Amino acid sequence: MRKPLLLALLLTVVATPAMANLQLAQKNNCTACHAVDKKLVGPSYKDVAAKYAGDKGAEAKMIAKIKAGGSGVWGPIPMPPSPQVSDSDVKALAKWVLGQK
Numbered sequence: 001m002r003k004p005l006l007l008a009l010l011l012t013v014v015a016t017p018a019m020a021n022l023q024l025a026q027k028n029n030c031t032a033c034h035a036v037d038k039k040l041v042g043p044s045y046k047d048v049a050a051k052y053a054g055d056k057g058a059e060a061k062m063i064a065k066i067k068a069g070g071s072g073v074w075g076p077i078p079m080p081p082s083p084q085v086s087d088s089d090v091k092a093l094a095k096w097v098l099g100q101k
Contacts (some may be wrong), residue, residue: 021096028085030093036100043074049100062094 025031025045033041043051052058065073067090069081082090 021092024089024093025096028082028089028093030082033079041077042079045097046100049098052098058098059091059094062098063090066090066093 022031022036025034034043034045036045038044039047048062052061055061065079066082066085068083069079071078085093
């Protein structure tokens with residue numbers, strides 16, 4: 001009886017960070033233009049992670065892009081800046097996006 005409860009608790013703890021960051025993306029309106037696995041207005045989070053895989057400076061680039069916005073990397077449609085998003089949320093979002101497989 002205790003093993004299923006422990007397993008459920010462990011699965012919840014392991015799954016929570018991924019869901020929490022998707023919720024963070026939703027809360028900050030990132031999902032208006034981005035989806036996890038398909039292109040919307042901007043690239044999917046999985047495509048972003050694939051593009052920057054192996055780039056040691058990717059997290060810093062992602063943090064700067066979220067805060068300041070930008071254009072030209074994924075096409076002509078600019079990504080608006082998000083200065084209202086806290087530094088801790090920006091860092092969490094960057095880590096989460098870059099962690100997509």
